[in-house]
Amino acid sequence: MTGHHDGQNWPGHYDEALAPAAHQPESEHGMTRRQLMRHAGWFGGAVVLTAAGGEVISHIAGSRDSSTEGVARVAVAREGALRFVQVSDSHIGFQGPANMDVAGSFTHAIDQVNSLGFRPDFVMHSGDLTHLSTAGQFDQVKQMMSGMRTDRVFTVPGEHDSIGDAGRAYRRTFGKGTLGDGWYSFGTHGVHFVALVNTLSLEKLGHLGNEQIDFVRRDLAGLSSDTPVVVFSHIPLFAMYPKWGWSTDDALRVIALLRRFSSATCLNGHVHQLFTKTEGNITFHSATTTAYPLPKPGRAPAPTPQVVPARQLKDALGIRTVDYREGNRELAVKDQRLA
Numbered sequence: 265m266t267g268h269h270d271g272q273n274w275p276g277h278y279d280e281a282l283a284p285a286a287h288q289p290e291s292e293h294g295m296t297r298r299q300l301m302r303h304a305g306w307f308g309g310a311v312v313l314t315a316a317g318g319e320v321i322s323h324i325a326g327s328r329d330s331s332t333e334g335v336a337r338v339a340v341a342r343e344g345a346l347r348f349v350q351v352s353d354s355h356i357g358f359q360g361p362a363n364m365d366v367a368g369s370f371t372h373a374i375d376q377v378n379s380l381g382f383r384p385d386f387v388m389h390s391g392d393l394t395h396l397s398t399a400g401q402f403d404q405v406k407q408m409m410s411g412m413r414t415d416r417v418f419t420v421p422g423e424h425d426s427i428g429d430a431g432r433a434y435r436r437t438f439g440k441g442t443l444g445d446g447w448y449s450f451g452t453h454g455v456h457f458v459a460l461v462n463t464l465s466l467e468k469l470g471h472l473g474n475e476q477i478d479f480v481r482r483d484l485a486g487l488s489s490d491t492p493v494v495v496f497s498h499i500p501l502f503a504m505y506p507k508w509g510w511s512t513d514d515a516l517r518v519i520a521l522l523r524r525f526s527s528a529t530c531l532n533g534h535v536h537q538l539f540t541k542t543e544g545n546i547t548f549h550s551a552t553t554t555a556y557p558l559p560k561p562g563r564a565p566a567p568t569p570q571v572v573p574a575r576q577l578k579d580a581l582g583i584r585t586v587d588y589r590e591g592n593r594e595l596a597v598k599d600q601r602l603a
């Protein structure tokens with residue numbers, strides 16, 4: 265481990281061979297994009313261009329944004345800044361008219377992650393990695409994610425990843441270093457991350473269970489209340505639409521533990537559409553999918569894959585980047601279409 269990852273714990277990831285991003289403490293001025301790209305290559309692509317106020321004005325390495333062409337204006341290394349990506353619901357193995365090529369869509373999403381113009385500190389896949397939990401699908405999605413240029417890949421299971429075996433095949437592939445049914449936590453850049461499993465004892469709604477909630481209680485106990493906390497789960501921890509199972513029946517017990525923090529952010533998948541809701545100190549963000557859209561709550565008899573024209577499909581799919589600068593209270597969540 266080097267640079268800002270010193271002394272940090274990264275459980276739940278599956279690939280330690282990926283090189284950590286190097287530190288790049290110096291500012292750079294007046295380099296052409298080509299020079300900068302070459303330079304960034306020496307440092308593992310860890311350089312990100314920002315304006316003095318912290319706003320990104322340009323990107324390096326493969327950005328499709330035409331504003332990055334020509335001479336780079338300002339190049340300030342984001343020391344102390346954290347950037348990660350959330351992808352969700354790739355459903356590798358799904359076959360149906362709602363998306364005839366989910367592997368192609370996920371490849372597209374991975375390409376998009378690799379052309380962000382910065383190397384994310386980590387990527388979180390928030391579940392439904394596979395469609396049917398087969399060994400072949402787990403192998404395929406793991407193989408595909410190994411092509412993401414990032415330091416670490418984390419996952420939480422979706423209900424599609426635990427079909428028939430209570431998540432055993434999932435944990436064989438992705439559960440290294442995790443606790444219980446596959447939950448874990450880690451900290452980096454002053455942010456504390458908790459990854460939860462709420463898809464295993466699934467009757468109608470998501471469920472966490474006593475053992476996992478006790479883990480969260482112990483895990484958060486030592487943190488000061490000004491530590492930003494981010495919680496990942498597949499199924500939402502808020503009541504997005506309980507009628508369709510888009511809720512977690514015992515989530516309020518975790519929400520109660522998050523109340524004392526000045527900033528808590530819950531990031532989920534499962535609902536295959538963007539949705540954001542704030543309740544006091546806690547903000548919930550449902551992510552979209554890379555596979556196929558689901559209907560808006562209540563707008564269909566059931567949450568079944570929606571067949572839409574090809575162009576609309578691309579608009580419905582996407583990835584999410586999250587940006588955090590140490591010392592700030594809020595995380596900046598930005599969703600991008602797969603287009």
Ligand SMILES: [Fe+2]
Nearest residue numbers: 353392422534
């Ligand atoms: Fe899903």
Ligand SMILES: [Fe+2]
Nearest residue numbers: 392422423534
């Ligand atoms: Fe799901």
